[in-house]
Each structure stands twice: as C-alpha cells, then as structure tokens.
Amino acid sequence: KQEVTQIPAALSVPEGENLVLNCSFTDSAIYNLQWFRQDPGKGLTSLLLIQSSQREQTSGRLNASLDKSSGRSTLYIAASQPGDSATYLCAVMNSGNTPLVFGKGTRLSVIA
Amino acid sequence: GAGVSQSPRYKVAKRGQDVALRCDPISGHVSLFWYQQALGQGPEFLTYFQNEAQLDKSGLPSDRFFAERPEGSVSTLKIQRTQQEDSAVYLCASSRTKGRAEINYGYTFGSGTRLTVV
Numbered sequence: 001k002q003e004v005t006q007i008p009a010a011l012s013v014p015e016g017e018n019l020v021l022n023c024s025f026t027d028s029a030i031y032n033l034q035w036f037r038q039d040p041g042k043g044l045t046s047l048l049l050i051q052s053s054q055r056e057q058t059s060g061r062l063n064a065s066l067d068k069s070s071g072r073s074t075l076y077i078a079a080s081q082p083g084d085s086a087t088y089l090c091a092v093m094n095s096g097n098t099p100l101v102f103g104k105g106t107r108l109s110v111i112a
Numbered sequence: 113g114a115g116v117s118q119s120p121r122y123k124v125a126k127r128g129q130d131v132a133l134r135c136d137p138i139s140g141h142v143s144l145f146w147y148q149q150a151l152g153q154g155p156e157f158l159t160y161f162q163n164e165a166q167l168d169k170s171g172l173p174s175d176r177f178f179a180e181r182p183e184g185s186v187s188t189l190k191i192q193r194t195q196q197e198d199s200a201v202y203l204c205a206s207s208r209t210k211g212r213a214e215i216n217y218g219y220t221f222g223s224g225t226r227l228t229v230v
Binding site (some may be wrong): 043102105 | 224
C-alpha cells in the first residue's frame with residue numbers, strides 16, 4: 001500500500017529565505033506526483049505536476065524535483081514571501097486515473 | 113464552469129441527520145473523485161466516477177455513505193444518519209483524463225464542504 005510522508009510537519013522562516021519541503025513515498029512505481037497548496041478553510045490549488053518520466057517542473061519561484069528510484073520529491077521555494085504561508089501537500093498517483101495518495105502536509109509560515 | 117464548484121460551503125448537522133453534498137465538476141471532465149479531509153490530515157480517497165459509472169468506492173467508510181453521478185456531470189455525496197466522526201471537509205476533484213493509464217493532466221479540486229456534526 002502506497003504511503004506518503006512529508007517532512008517537516010511545520011516550518012517557520014523569515015521572509016526572503018529559500019526553503020525546501022520534502023516528500024517521500026514507499027512504492028516507487030508511480031504514474032505522477034503533484035504538489036498542492038491549501039490555504040486555511042479552502043480547497044486545494046495545484047502547483048506542479050510531475051509525470052513519472054520527468055525529473056522536475058518549474059513555475060515561477062517554485063521548483064519541484066522527482067527521484068522515482070529513491071521515492072522522493074522536493075518542492076523548492078525561492079525568496080519566500082508572507083503570501084506563501086499555507087499548507088503544502090504532496091500526492092502521488094500509482095497508475096493512470098487511480099486515486100491520489102496524499103501526505104499530511106507541511107504547514108509553512110513566512111514571517112515578514 | 114471555470115472551476116469545480118461545491119455546495120454548500122458549510123454544513124452543520126445534528127447527529128443522526130442525513131446530509132447531501134453537491135459537486136459541479138469542470139464541464140467535460142470525465143473523472144470525478146470525492147475525498148475526505150479530517151482536521152490536520154491529508155485528504156483521503158472516498159470514491160471515483162468515470163462519467164456516470166462509479167468505478168471505485170473502496171474508500172467509503174461505511175454503508176451510510178453513498179455517492180452518485182447519474183448523468184455523468186454533477187455528483188452528490190450523501191451521508192445518512194451522520195455521526196460526529198463524519199465531521200470533516202469533503203473535497204471533490206475532477207479531471208479530463210481520457211481513461212485508465214492514459215494521459216493524465218492532474219486534478220482540479222473544489223473548495224470543499226466543511227461538515228460539522230453536533
């Protein structure tokens with residue numbers, strides 16, 4: 001059974017810092033991996049989707065990498081801003097159109 | 113529509129009451145998923161539809177939970193005789209995925225319905 005772990009559970013950084021969020025998964029035979037952002041009381045916003053054949057994806061100040069063989073992904077946020085404060089969730093899909101399996105998330109606070 | 117729409121946004125139910133939660137997926141999206149998110153946890157899968165067919169309901173926690181998508185668009189998640197442990201945010205997601213093991217473009221989630229059972 002696929003299990004997804006996110007470390008750290010919570011992180012507080014001063015504005016302007018670069019930071020890395022970690023995600024690991026137990027079954028490396030994944031179809032894709034997706035990073036989401038969730039603001040308090042809100043739904044999920046998709047940030048980046050990495051297909052199993054890809055190594056990384058970039059969007060603005062965000063960069064996500066995927067190492068399938070070791071079962072790891074990282075989300076890199078450059079020059080963090082207070083508006084980045086949210087919970088970041090990692091989710092993997094084991095095969096096309098199967099349910100996403102989520103980690104518990106990393107709660108990020110960026111202090112001005 | 114432009115996004116996945118869920119209603120109501122908030123629902124308070126007395127224990128034992130039946131509730132119905134609605135999801136309007138993005139127009140033309142084939143796949144629809146329901147997830148349950150308890151406080152401080154990641155979302156957990158409940159059930160999956162491809163068009164009107166419910167292909168996977170393995171995540172439904174009990175027979176009090178029932179979902180339908182009769183015309184392959186709008187979906188309703190019904191919870192009968194609600195219990196306090198049903199309190200959670202219920203998220204709906206849709207995808208334009210064409211079929212199993214084919215190209216997948218990722219999922220778009222709605223804002224969720226926060227259910228509180230008192």
